[in-house]
Amino acid sequence: MKLAVLVLAHKLPQQLHWLVALLQAPDVAIFVHVDAASQAITPADLAQLAAQANVHCLAQRRMVHWGNFQQIQATWDLLRAAHAHGPFDRYVLVSGQDLPLMPPEAMLAFFQNEPDTQFLEYFQLPAPDRWSGAGGLDRLELYWLDPPLDGLNRLLHGAQRRLGWRRRLDGGVFHGGANWFNLTGPCVAWLLDYVAKNTRFFEQFRHSRCADEIIVQTLVLRSPFAAQAVPEPLRFVNWTDGPEFPRTLRMADLPAILAAPRALFARKFDPAVDAEVGPAVVSAAWQRYRHHQDPPPVSARAADSGCSSRS
Numbered sequence: 001m002k003l004a005v006l007v008l009a010h011k012l013p014q015q016l017h018w019l020v021a022l023l024q025a026p027d028v029a030i031f032v033h034v035d036a037a038s039q040a041i042t043p044a045d046l047a048q049l050a051a052q053a054n055v056h057c058l059a060q061r062r063m064v065h066w067g068n069f070q071q072i073q074a075t076w077d078l079l080r081a082a083h084a085h086g087p088f089d090r091y092v093l094v095s096g097q098d099l100p101l102m103p104p105e106a107m108l109a110f111f112q113n114e115p116d117t118q119f120l121e122y123f124q125l126p127a128p129d130r131w132s133g134a135g136g137l138d139r140l141e142l143y144w145l146d147p148p149l150d151g152l153n154r155l156l157h158g159a160q161r162r163l164g165w166r167r168r169l170d171g172g173v174f175h176g177g178a179n180w181f182n183l184t185g186p187c188v189a190w191l192l193d194y195v196a197k198n199t200r201f202f203e204q205f206r207h208s209r210c211a212d213e214i215i216v217q218t219l220v221l222r223s224p225f226a227a228q229a230v231p232e233p234l235r236f237v238n239w240t241d242g243p244e245f246p247r248t249l250r251m252a253d254l255p256a257i258l259a260a261p262r263a264l265f266a267r268k269f270d271p272a273v274d275a276e277v278g279p280a281v282v283s284a285a286w287q288r289y290r291h292h293q294d295p296p297p298v299s300a301r302a303a304d305s306g307c308s309s310r311s
């Protein structure tokens with residue numbers, strides 16, 4: 001069993017170094033895309049990451065604005081890079097603000113017992129009980145401007161609605177859900193091949209909004225692997241309590257995180273909000289697997305790597 005972990009990062013270099021350290025294992029390869037607009041993660045940070053075994057930092061970096069098409073492109077860049085280094089048995093997408101809830105050896109064992117299951121959250125669109133904006137279809141059917149023109153979106157969308165204008169989509173069924181997926185190697189190979197041969201499908205997501213939460217679900221549910229899909233992202237995320245949505249996790253969330261069934265990762269963490277919860281979560285989670293060595297401490301890892309404590 002070989003695992004590829006794909007990381008989308010844009011800030012918190014110390015935490016990114018620690019995440020990579022926690023995932024170090026002979027059968028795990030880590031692929032990192034850092035937002036080209038990031039000033040927090042420096043070239044020195046990238047060099048330190050890339051110097052580690054089985055860590056690959058993408059040279060091509062996208063300028064990712066929240067929810068825009070570059071988010072999809074960055075994800076596809078990670079998939080292509082990992083597949084070129086593979087193949088791998090499993091591809092897992094996380095953010096740089098995630099932390100694993102088990103050692104990599106236990107994660108590999110989990111996927112070994114689920115060799116054919118495609119784990120990702122999904123639901124058919126429109127889903128007005130889950131997403132606003134025509135149940136999520138406004139993300140695709142309206143034309144979205146990116147920065148620096150995104151301030152005009154409200155006016156543009158008002159005009160589009162008054163005129164009854166919608167972008168023409170491909171006519172198929174669309175699905176949505178959290179973008180953090182856990183897909184098998186054969187499924188990823190099919191996704192990459194399909195998009196390479198069907199560029200119009202991919203291009204219809206340009207000038208959309210938050211469609212990174214639609215494209216993978218839609219493809220998987222249209223693919224030969226649809227029967228293997230299970231609507232379970234294997235993540236602990238708190239969308240309920242706020243004040244952020246999703247909530248930046250704090251020590252008060254620790255019991256719920258540790259009680260989450262089958263969660264491989266928790267998100268999101270920020271030491272500037274709560275510096276204690278990340279180490280507490282990892283330490284407590286690792287105790288479930290006492291035959292594994294203790295996780296590397298975040299402070300020691302940052303000191304070893306020469307990484308600053310910027311957030």
